[in-house]
Amino acid sequence: MPDQYSDVHAGAHTGATRGIQDVVLDRAVAEGLDLDPQQLGTIGLLARNAERHLSRQQGSPSGDHVYLWGPPGRGKTWILGAFFDALPTENKRRFHFHEFFRELHATAHKATATALAQIEEPEALGNDRRRMDRVVARTSAIEQSIESILGNVEVLCFDEFHCNDPGDAMLLARMFKFIMGRRILLVTTSNYPPEELLADEYYHHLILPTIAEIREHMDVHELDAHRDYRSIDVDDAQRHGYNTGCLLVAPAAADLHRIGLSAPAQHEAASLKPTSHDIRALRAVPGQLWFEFGDLCESLTSTLDYLELAKEFNHWVISDVPGAAAMTPFGLRRLANAIDVLYDHNIRLDLLAQDDFSESLSHLPELDAARLASRLNALQTTATRPITQGANA
16 A cells, blocks of 8 residues: 555545435436436446445555546536535545646646756756656656645546647656556546547557556446437526527627627727736626637637636627638637636636538537537527537538
8 A cells, every 4th residue: 555545545434425326316306407327327337436435445446437438418527517516525626627737737837947946057058858867857846746736635537538739648647647556536527438539640659558547447438328418408497607608690789688798898898818928808897708709719829818717707708700611720729628618617608600600610620529519509599400510410
């Protein structure tokens, strides 16, 4: 047993997790949800594995970790959230994967700079990144960063687990080593099976050790009842946060008035700098943030910007979204990233489009297009049918 294995893990919750599944099912009833058999089976799996982990007095939880994957709109995020809330421990963390890596990159960068400053030789004529003491310093700094984020966590939940960046693949490998060494129960949701992480053929070899760890230590569980629940009409009384918003095409002033919007006034405009770049907002007032598509999605903005702004504003409007003919791949990708953040934080979004842009979703990888289409379908719309994925439908 590793020295780091805290006493708080060791049997501290024996007998305390009997009601995890019941609590989740009660929540579904309260929210008017009719769970399908696959969703019920998934909830049972998560509850059983958490019970074993939280009641175990010794031994590794290998096999209790869950990698839950499937197409968008199948209920993965809802199930993970309800499961997380029902866990009878305070030593738990839930991250959207964007958020975790933002925090990890920031803390690792700071810790690495501090560590390298302590070993630099003032009279040295340049730095060799391959010098062993520098390699050790960087590795130690990353491990310290993971430690500072996770601390005494017993159960760690990741939503929207993915890897598209070769640099993140290396961090993932170290993160998995840390989690397994600390015997933290890991539960993730993803749109991708493990083998499709970092799908770029040129870099895919970098993720293979992590895929092997997932297959060895995690229960890889697919959730797909072949129905996108976000495309189903929802009563107004059941809408909250993100899906109280609307997707309107070429809206008139009366359409905006109907959903409680008015055009921004000149004095409401602001220049915001959430991270490193200024972003022009047409309106930035308490309770509402209004961007023109070009300012938000065709400029040098990033997911980190959206995450910072999501902390302050609980209602976003993005106007002048171009139709398919004028939509660029870069603009569409940034729009998809912004919507990912708003959906995960359950922030209302009103999307005002100049024309239908559904055909442009074919610019995205198939699963990314499916996720964006699903989240657009969760908005109230004037369309007569759900948005498809264009060529990926």
